[in-house]
Amino acid sequence: MEQKFDVVIIGGGIVGLATAYQLSKEFKNLSIAVIEKEKILGEHQTGHNSGVLHSGLYYTPGSKKAILCLEGKEEMVAFVKEHNIPHDICGKVIVATEEKELKNLEKIYQNGVANKVPGIEKIDAKRIKEIEPYCTGVAGIWVPSAGIINYKDVSNKLGELIEKANTKNKIFLGEKCENISEKNEISYITTNKKTIEAKVVIACAGLHCDRIAKKDHLNPGMKIVPFRGDYYELSEKGKKKVRNLIYPVPDPDFPFLGVHFTRMIDGSVECGPNAVFSFKREGYTRTAFNLRDTIESLTFRGTWILLKKHWRQALQEYRRAFSKKMFLKSLQKLIPDLTMEDIQPARAGVRAQALDSNGQMIADFKIEFKNKHVHVLNAPSPAATASLSIGRHIVAEIKRNNLLS
Ligand SMILES: Cc1cc2nc3c(=O)[nH]c(=O)nc-3n(C[C@H](O)[C@H](O)[C@H](O)COP(=O)(O)OP(=O)(O)OC[C@H]3O[C@@H](n4cnc5c(N)ncnc54)[C@H](O)[C@@H]3O)c2cc1C
Structure with a gap:
């Protein structure tokens, strides 16, 4: 069975879905297909993350991560408010527990200032205790714009809106992209069930993005x-020791934030x-x-x-x-x-x-264009927060390069 769409998106995680959603808003008549190998949306990174709406203070000023996280968080909050998706802008503290961490704490604060993260404040040990009574530190940063959400809820809503935007739009679950080819400016995406024709292909395959790039004869260079x-969960007694979000000062050699405490939107910690x-x-x-x-x-x-x-x-x-x-x-x-x-x-x-x-480790988001194909090759945290902006950025590039003509 062969089917034709204007755009095919590979991957039904939050980045693929947000991109499909932004496309469906920008080009009302476009037919869009999302191909997802699992039986549900957001099964992998999107459904296994910390559920934090990041404020954007960690990322190098001017980087895609910094710009798209700040813009994306605002857009995500507006989106979830419009669609009544549970979330809470509860704020977070980043806490230095030893004097030797103060230099990196200051760097993070200055980054936040350069990124214009709203409302960030340097705080002392007493203020840390006021915000999180069981937490002990020598100094910290209060980040009032950080929040919590369940990104699976967002993914399901995006899926619903994509199919609603145009009766021609389709989300194919349980279909794995196995091959990509091109002939006379038409792309052919072969799945385990069929071949789909498209003008533009956008690959947002998360943990498999390098493999999909190779199938498309692109050397991803990574x-x-x-x-x-791994996570632990706090018991009922333990839960009383955490109000919202408590983060350590991260090791600057790594792109990870260090083990932290996160109140989830379902009330668990x-x-x-x-x-x-x-x-x-x-x-x-x-x-x-x-x-x-x-x-x-x-x-x-x-x-x-x-x-x-x-x-x-x-x-x-x-x-x-x-x-x-x-x-x-x-x-x-x-x-x-x-x-x-x-x-x-x-x-x-x-x-x-x-x-x-x-x-x-590639720090910034990495999005490559090859003819009429787009490959999202690095979308780690905070890509869930930034997803709507990542989608908007991809749509803008598609427009700028006239890929849909
Ligand atoms: C432990 C952890 C904690 C995190 N915490 C946060 C956080 O608090 N806040 C935040 O903003 N970000 C966080 N992140 C990062 C965030 O989850 C990811 O950046 C985001 O989910 C990436 O979305 P994605 O759509 O690119 O990838 P994914 O969600 O992994 O989606 C990719 C999809 O592509 C599908 N796919 C792959 N290959 C194929 C194929 N051949 N055919 C069809 N489908 C295919 C997969 O099945 C998958 O559903 C965290 C990530 C992890 C792992």
Whole structure:
């Protein structure tokens, strides 16, 4: 069976859906298909994240992450208000627990100022206690514009609106893109069920984006190296020790934010995620293993350079992943009163982190254009927060380059 659409989007995570939604708003007559290999939307990174609406203070001023996170958060909040999706702009604290972290804390604050993050404030130990009574630190930053949400709710709403915008639009669930080809300016996307014709293809395949790029004969110049993040959940007693969001000062060598406390929109409180090299791209347990994923990661030069440089931290993360005691110790830096009984193992997520062949983790969002094909090659955190802006950015580039003509 063959079908024709103006645009085919590969991947029904929040980035693919937000892009389809922005396209459907901009070009009302366009026919759009979203192809998702799972039976539900937002199954992978989108459905396994911390659910934080990031404020944009960590990212290098002028970077895509900084610009699209700030714009995207505003647009996301307006969107969820319009569609009555539960969320809470509860604010967060970033807490330095030792004097030696103060330099990095100051850097983050200055970044926030440069990025014009609204309302950020330097706070002292007393103010930290007023905001989070169980948290102990020497100094911190109060970030009033950060919030919480469930990105699966957002994804489902986007899916509904995409199909509503035009009766020709379709979301195909349980269809895996297996091949992409081009002939006479027409693209052919072959799935496990059919071949679809399109003028423009947008690949937002998250943990598989490098593989999809290769199927499209694009050398992505990077590889996805999966980093699992395990969470613990606070017990009823433990929950009383956290009001909203408490973050440590992150290690500037890594693109991850460090284990933190997050009140979820359903009322639970989670702590995590750690960042462990994963032997499976979509592996959500501590022992998950996939031979192809492992071989691909371990035959990539960049992985070895990264591991050589950071072997101590990698080993430490691996040990902590199997030791509740070590995990608790990290958390106790922020909340000294936390006990073993306060935390219980919970779910995990896997981050799609793009790594270049020199072992550098690509910090910024990476979106490549090849003729009439667009590939989102690095969309880690805060891409859920920024998704509507990422979508808007892709639509603007499609317009600027006349790809739909
Ligand atoms: C542990 C963790 C915590 C995070 N916390 C936050 C946070 O608090 N706030 C925030 O803003 N961001 C956070 N992020 C980042 C955020 O979740 C991601 O940036 C975002 O979800 C990326 O969306 P995506 O659509 O690119 O990827 P995904 O959600 O992974 O979607 C990609 C989709 O493509 C599909 N796909 C792949 N290959 C194919 C194929 N061949 N054919 C068809 N479909 C295919 C997959 O099944 C998947 O559904 C976190 C991420 C993780 C892992």
